[in-house]
Amino acid sequence: MPTSDIPGSSYVNSTRMKPEEYDSEVPEDDGAADYAAAVADSPYSSWASSSQASSSSNSQLVHPSQLQFFVRMLSDNRNISIQACPGDTVESIGEKIWKHTGIPLFQQRLIYRGKQLQCQHSLAQCDIENDATIQLVGRLKSTGHPKACKIVEDLRSTIGRLHRGETIPSALEIIKSCLYEYLSNTPKASFESAKEHFQIFISSLAPSALIMLYMSPIEDNVKIAEESILHFLYLIQTMLPVYYHPICVPTVIEFCRLLKGVPRCVSLYSSCRIYLCILLKNIGLPQASSKIDSVGKLMLVKGILPFIREIAERFVPFNTNSALDLEVMQSDLDALSVFVSCVYNASKENPRHPDEISLSPPRKLSYFPYLFEATRDIYHIFDNMLLKMEFCLIRLEGQLASNSTWEGDVVHQQSSQYLAILKELNIISALYVGCKQRFWSTMARRKIPLSYLIIRHVKRTDDHWWLLECKEITDLEAKRHMLMMLFPENADDFDEPTEIYIDRSHLLTESFDYVAKADPESLHGSLFVEFKDEEATGPGVEREWFYLVCQSLFSQQNDLFIACPNDCSRFYPNPASEGNPSSLEHYIFAGRMIALAMKNKVQVGITLDRLFFLQLAGLQVSLEDVSEADPWLYSSCRKILEMDPDFIDSDALGLTFVREVEELGSRKVIELLPGGENIAVNSKNRNQYVNLLVQNQFVSSISKQVAHFKEGFADILFSDKNVNFFFSSLDPEDFDFMLQGRTGDICIQAWKSHTEYIGYKESDLQIAWFWEIVDTMTPEQKHELLFFWTSVKNLPVEGFCGLGANLQLCTSPSPITHLPTSHTCFYRLCLPAYPSMSVMRDRLLIVAQDHVVSSFGTW
Incomplete structure (x- = not known):
């Protein structure tokens, strides 16, 4: 099927917005300055900028002209020459200073014309001119954590010696011991102090040193580095309380950032990303999320944006001919689920952000475009994956319709994963204006394969209740399959029935x-x-x-x-x-x-x-809902609503806002409104009268x-x-x-096909007579006979298949003067070998009577 034939395929050609398309104007009242100031003190400020190669290309309008200015270090009166664009952020300049001087961002203060520059402002917003001089006032190196600094120095020293080729006995244990000691010394009394403690680990480039060791050509160094990194991430997860995990996330992101895209690091990168997702899930817990303010959540989006883009690029372009790599896809979807949650929480925290995201970047986000970029990239994933999944469902539907044998088909083998993918797409669709409706419409068009997947794959342990949010996307059998899981099983949890x-x-x-x-x-x-x-x-x-x-x-x-x-x-x-x-x-x-x-x-x-x-x-x-319960009231109310307004206003009916009921043999008047006995029904209030009458008689009276x-x-x-x-x-x-159950006539062919014979053969005269007699019965008699046979009067939703076993038609040792007997537990009807069809008919019509079928059976 060509892509153009798939509904919604026009979305395939959607492209990323260019940086020039962002609104660079920041309204004075949108809080940009407040956010920038807050970011400077955020626990994420020291690492978020390193997650992208160029902050300026992602956040501001890039002007063609270049600025050259000088950064003067007051500590030693050195000047650093910097070239940048007016649209570059102060944060990106800090990165360049970091590369030149080794001074981490969190230890930098840039002063221009007596004012400290805010990291999220552009050079143009700060009025930086050509040949200007900016003063760098380095914050004092933290002395509050001397032990942490010493541990990191020992760690880097050991790693440096290994990288130079030295042989160190028990090197792995030494490095692990340093990492364990570092985490053990995390301050427990103060959250702020713990943040500073972890910032030392990143700013001292400890993660870079471990990755450098991992990239070593020496095989033993590679093993030591890999085991040390994984051990450190495991310790973070297990040693520290959950409410400290937010301050650990930057460290894990730094490991992922350094490993990302390096071919030989795929396995380690994958493991690090799994640990990242575990921590991100944990910081969604109340005891941890309360530690992150709205700015921290926005900065977190900036940190995970490269990983969202990685997933987006893997799912684009849409190709209907390519098979789904479910192993990679499931890993990406698991991670995407966590990333989407982070983006959603960040957008929800921003009071200026709507519940549903528009794909046009609002001016209010221009001072923090990462949130918009993340939501846009997630939309690209949703867009392409929805098309891909609809194509898979179309193909599955075709195979179901053809009744072909396709157990070995790729689509069939992958179908067990489809619901997990669709579940994630459903979550994402709630983020965007109009996407929820688009998702449900797509699913409704594929009701047949979707219902098949539910019946075939959904188990009690699965969390797929989202499938029942929209009634139109599944058939009754699929709904019933899921809703029956809300009942406890008749199981082994109970020793005795x-x-x-x-x-x-x-x-x-x-x-x-x-x-x-x-x-x-x-x-x-x-x-x-x-x-x-x-x-x-x-x-x-x-x-x-x-x-x-x-x-x-x-x-x-x-x-x-x-x-x-x-x-x-x-x-x-x-x-x-x-x-x-x-x-x-x-x-x-x-x-x-x-x-x-x-x-x-x-x-x-x-x-x-x-x-x-x-x-x-x-x-x-409503009134329409009571038509079966009270046809007379329904008809009367319809007439009142359809009467000529002038006739109603003439008070010819003499109606007021009351209802009369009979109680203990006497009439009682119930007012539908306070003082309703004195309020006449007219053309303006007759809708209210009918509604109150329905509510009083059929809602409040039986509540x-x-x-x-x-x-x-x-x-x-x-x-x-x-x-x-x-x-x-x-x-x-x-x-x-x-x-x-099924109340209509019972299909004789289906009945025969679900009946087996014991003692009789299908070719016996008695069997031929039996089915001929049953075929001539009225629908009511057939149901009574079925009830006598099975104690099931109406067939289940699935028909005879829903009984769980075939019916049995057996010979009976009883004389031909006796009626048939039944063993309902086994769906067994015992039929004497009657000598003629007329005798058999008389006996069967007797048992197919309502007063006979009760109190029956021998087992």
């Missing part, structure tokens, strides 16, 4: 005692149900119990629920039960039973009305019942906090299907 021993004549009362009064935790395991004075046990009895209890709970005789006039299998809570504490306990019981039925994949033949489901999902109920039902349902979930997510992830029709 919960035993339920029920007398059929007291079905509801005894079931309430077992379920409603049980500790919710005890219901998370498996169940063992047995009816008193009956031999049958096993899954079939359990399925029958669920079906019978739920049917009884929602029966009109209990007054807990009201059936919709046009669909007696659809229910909502009875408003009249609100004041009865006993009834409210039964709503908890009902919620638990429905959740247990879903957990055990039992279809119970009832559904919840739309207005009931919407309230469980925390959604608003307690809904809350108790929801509480009971939540008791059965792995965590009760997931109950809102469970309902909001589904449409009402989806929930109906999961709870009620």
Whole structure:
């Protein structure tokens, strides 16, 4: 498929902005000076500039003219001649001074015309003229950490001797000991003192010395350096408390920067970047992030910008013909996830930055363009990877449609990684204006392969709940696959199943005692149900119990629920039960039973009305939502809304903002508004009247019942906090299907293909008669026969496949005068060898009756 045919492929040709395209004008009120001043004191100021080859090319407008000026060192009256562009930053000049003098940036103070220059200002902003003289006042070398300076000097001395070819016994242990001692001496009492301690390590070029040793032609030196660096990074992670990790990040970035792009350093660079990501994750924790102010977070973005660019360049250009290098990609995506989090946190900390990022650089970011550059590069990754992934999903969809054997295909082998990639793209899409909608639209176009990936690859241990944020991108089977993971497994965590021993004549009362009064935790395991004075046990009895209890709970005789006039299998809570504490306990019981039925994949033949489901999902109920629950009210309200305004205003209907209800045999008036009895309904307020009427009759009047039902349902979930997510992830029709199963006619061909024969052969007359008789049954009779056979009246969402095993049609030793029997636990129907089709038909029609199929089975 050519790239141009893929939706959104026009994004492929997007290019990086040139430096000239940045807005170099800084409005006086945007806080640039405050940021620059703060950066000077930031713990990251001593290393962030070294992460790029030229700060000026990334941050300011470059003018063609050159400046030449002098930097005078007051310590020894030496002058250094500097050439630079007016757009270069003071920070970049500090780098040049560092190279000339060895004085680290954090020890420099540049004075011009009596004012200290701020590192983020350009030379033009500082009014530096040709042949000007700037004074360098070196800050006093830190004397607060003499021991740290001595340890670093010993470390560099040892490394220097090794680099010169000297043989030092136990060199690795000496270097490791220095590194351990250095970290052990990190001040614990003062965070500021700890920052100075680590700045000494970088400013003394200790990381450069270790990398120099690693680049040595002497093989032993390479091994010593590699093991020492990894040991040092491991000690940082394990020895220091998490809240000190922010001050360690610059050191790790420095190692990565020095190794990046060197062919022989790929392995060590990869390891260092992994440690960097670990530290960046840790500084996202509350106890560490509180140590970094907004400037520090912005400077952190500058430090990680080269790594973001590295990933961006690896994913560009988009090529539909190239296979995904998933090993490299997964590593990059893991790192990108951390980098995106850092960029997002930095943008969120900036009060002038919107929640969603525009791809046009705002003037407000001109004084700190690294944030915009990072967000733009991350967008390029998102853009190209979304196109690449859609192409992969298109190809996967084609292979699924062709039903071809493609187990060895590259796309199939890589498909397990697709969801991890898409998850990261979803996170990135939230950063940019319009990208979230673009991402969801792309996924909705690829619903078939995406649903396949969910069913095939998503496990309980995976964190892929983002897939349920948008209902349109997956089919019901995929949603159900994920939502079932919110229920605890019937597992080995429970030594014994919960035993339920029920007398059929007291079905509801005894079931309430077992379920409603049980500790919710005890219901998370498996169940063992047995009816008193009956031999049958096993899954079939359990399925029958669920079906019978739920049917009884929602029966009109209990007054807990009201059936919709046009669909007696659809229910909502009875408003009249609100004041009865006993009834409210039964709503908890009902919620638990429905959740247990879903957990055990039992279809119970009832559904919840739309207005009931919407309230469980925390959604608003409108007039359209009550059309099934109360067709008369719905019709009346529609007429009121559609009536001629003049007729309504004439008060011909005599309506006011009240509702009449019957309570204990008498009429009661409920005001929809304070003083509603005196407020007439007219053309201007009729919408408000209809809405208040709906809310009062179908929301506030059943709010307690809904809350108790929801509480009971939540008791059965792995965590009760997931109950809102469970309902909001589904449409009402989806929930109906999961709870009620397939209610239409049963396909005979599918039934036959999932049936195996024991004692009979497919060619036997009795088998031919059987299927011919079943084929002539009404849909209701087929469902009753299936219920007699399996204790499943409606097939699961997946059809016969959802039963978990084939049905069995077996010979029976019983005389031909006997009815068929069933072993529902094994889906086994025992059929005597009836002598004729008419005899078999009579017997089958008897068992396919509602009053017969209950209380059946022998096992």
